[in-house]
Amino acid sequence: MIKFGTDGWRAIISKDYTFDNVKIVAQAIADYIKEIDDKRPVLVGYDTRFMSEEYARLCAGVLVANGIKTYLTKKPTPTPVVSFTVKNMNLAGAIMITASHNPPQWNGIKFKGDYGGSALPSIIAEIEKHLYKNEVKFVEPENNNLFSYIDPDKDYFEHIEKLVDLNLIAKSKPFAIIDPMHGAGVGYVKTLLEKYGIKYIQIRDERNPYFGGVNPEPIYKNLGKLIDAVVQNNADIGLATDGDADRVGAVDEKGEFIDSHRIYALLLRHLVEVKGLKGGVVKTFSTTNMVPILANKYGLKIYETPIGFKYICELFLKEDILIGGEESGGIGIKNHIPERDGILCSLLLLEIMAYYQKPISQILDELFKEIGYHFYDRVDLHLPNEIKEKTLKVISQNTEFAGRKIKEIQTLDGYKYIFEDDSWILFRASGTEPVLRVYTEQFTKEEVKRLLDEAVKLIEKMK
Structure with a gap:
């Protein structure tokens, strides 16, 4: 059964993620676009997962068969580049073939609205209504006058250069290790650093649908190669993006992992205190308390949403939002698109270092001295649905924990x-x-570990 989750539809390749099911989803999207009578073209992009380009081609064939003018990216392309192109070219939307940070055996489909961001819950609901409603139409897209390939990189790079002071970064002469984790972000941060003569080494940049044996999610347990590369090369920072480059992770000059919460806090402070920007601040339910502490300091309105960037995107469209981010490392920023962008966030971390002329670890320490030390971690437990439901029922009734x-x-x-x-x-x-998932934020590393250990013990008793 096809069911959309937090961010589109994802499934295991060859089990539920089949050619036929991909075409069924593409037909539902085509029917939605025709229903709202949007005559503008649609873009199809894809990541580096197994057969992603073929799934993208199938989607293009369905759209073309439904009379919709369709562009297909020439190569694997990051989700934020696809989203930017939708807005930049005034398109009806985009289909992105990706399972983002999921394990290698997964793939998925995200739909992007005409505003250049995650499909809102209302749009997803309309697309789901069209599933299995009409017979799938398909034509081979090549040589059809409604179909053409596109390379959106140039316009995207020009826009990013307006948002980041790359000349300032170049003057500070940093040395960065870039880790696209075998994903669609290969070459993107590199291109801009190369243009401005900024020293870098790019690792894990060959296409590998198995992602080197780790999930393409820029969290501590998956960044061993980046940590090693930073330490071995005496680099100033390591910058990682996930499988479709909409999330960011980082490593400081000592090889210490910088989690998404700390990145969010650094970016928020920089946007307000250095760039002089204002606006609302959005955090999801699992995101750090550092964000409201800083927002209150600056007199900025704070919004909290359920988990999923689609909720943040909705606020970007309705309100004057400065920054919105989630625990997973997806952060969106004003004057760009209502979308996560790991490439932009990576470059802004370099800009922060260049402005303060200090190591990123020192900049973080100074922030903590101002707002207090915060430590975070998460565990992911693979459980059958009946155990998950039993566990959550018990958890909902507790009055004490650990x-x-x-x-x-x-x-x-x-x-x-x-x-x-x-x-x-x-x-x-x-x-x-x-x-x-079990997430916690505490004031010491020891308490983080203790609480997660207690959580695991509690859940093990449910089995």
Whole structure:
């Protein structure tokens, strides 16, 4: 059965993610576009996963068969580049073939709205209504006058150069290790660093549908090669993007991982204090308390949403939003598109270092001295649905956890225990994988580990 999750439809290749099912989803998207009577073209992009280009070609063939003018990227292209191109070329939307950070055996389809961002929940609901409604139409797209290839990189790079002071970065002479994790981001940060004569080494840049044996998600456990490369080469920073380059992760000059929460806090401070920008600040339910602390300091309105960038995107479209981000490393920024962009965020981290003329670890320490130290981690537990449901039922009824009194249980998206010092732990079923995630933010590394260990013990008892 085809069902859209937190960010589009994802499934295991050859099990549910088949040629036929991909065409069924593409037909539903075509029917949605025809229903709203949008005559503009649609873009199809794809990542570096197994057969992604063939799935993209099938989608293009369905769109063309439905009388929709269609562009297909010439090569694997990051999601933020596809989203930017939708807005830049005034298109009806885009289909992106990607499973983002999921394991290698997965693939997926994201739909991007004409505003250049994640499909809103209302759009996804309309597309789902069209599933299996009409017979799939398909033609071989090549040699059809409604079909053509496109290379959107040039316009995207020109736009990014307006948002980041690459001359300032070049003057500071940083040395960066770039890690696209075998994903669609290969060559993108590299192209701009090369243009401005900024020293870099790019690793994991060959196409590998198995992603070197790790999930293409820029979190600590998957960045061993980046950490090693930073330390061995005495680099100033390591910058990683996920499988479709809409998420960011980083490593400091000592080889210490910088998680998405710290990146978000650094970017927020930089946008306000250095770039002089204002606007609302959006965080998802699993994102750091550092964000509201800084937003309150600057007098900026703070919004909290369920997990999924589509909710952040909706606020970007309705309100004057400066920055919006989620725990997964997806961060969107004002004056760009209402979309996550790991490439832009990577370059802004270099700009932060260039402005302060200090190592990124020192800049972080100074931030912590200002707002307090915050430590975070997460565990992902693969569980059958019945165990997940049983666990969540027990969790919903607790008044204490790990010897600590629960001040409040918030249920915006999962079950979030708020302790008396406002630190927290969140239990949530993933919207894209058969996984129960446990997230926590505490004031010491030791307490983070203790609470996650206690959570794992609790869940193991449910089996």
